[in-house]
Amino acid sequence: MARSFGITLVLTAAATAYCALWPGSGVVVEIWFGHPPRGANSYELAAVLLSIALPLVSLNSLGLAEHDAIGEARVPLLAHSVVLLVLPLVPFVAFYARVRLDGSATDLPHPAGMLATLLVYSAVAAILIRLLGPLFGGAAVLVLYVGVVLAQHYFGSSWLGGVVSTSLDWQTNPALLLVVMVGALTVNARTRGTLGRRLLIHAGNR
Secondary structure, three states, X not given: OHHHHHHHHHHHHHHHHHHHHOOOOEEEEOOOOOOOXXXXXXXXXXXXXXXXHHHHHXXXXXXXXHHOOXXXXXXXXXXXXXHHHHHHHHHHHHHHHHHHHOOOOOOOOOHHXXXXXXXXXXXXXXXXXXXXXXXXXXXXXXXXXXXXXXXXXHHOOOXXXXXXXXXXXXXXXXXXXXXXXXXXXXXXXXXXXXXXXXXXXXXHOO
């Protein structure tokens, strides 16, 4: 558990430092001529990658004993899942603090909408990785994210901008945020914080 905790801290700190030191870095997707480009900033990429990486190194760190816990003994599992949902947002906080300090945040929208979108990514990743396992779940998160980016680039400021925010419209649908957050916590409770594959192996060895 101590080892996975240390890896979690190192990954989060590295992503946070990157966003603080190079806040303007990222990727601009501009494939279809005549369609507005879709920017993917450093904090967005960091949030998605951390949402995939952190569960893989820490989901099973509580051990199989706590996997079988009941009642109040399961409180650490809930706390663990909440922490994993929130940690991918930390690099954005560093990014926003940096751009506010250097005066380049004048054109940015309210940070609440930006944080909401990152939380959507984090919750969706938690659901997919827990249900599909580390390999297929992580791949599904990447495919879904790339698909969203390409769709928002092609359709521009259409209704997709109101579902999850884009560089044009940082307004995340609150209903979507609520659904995925409840879904992530529910799936975590049902799987008791473990990856799907290990859960099946453990159940089969009883």
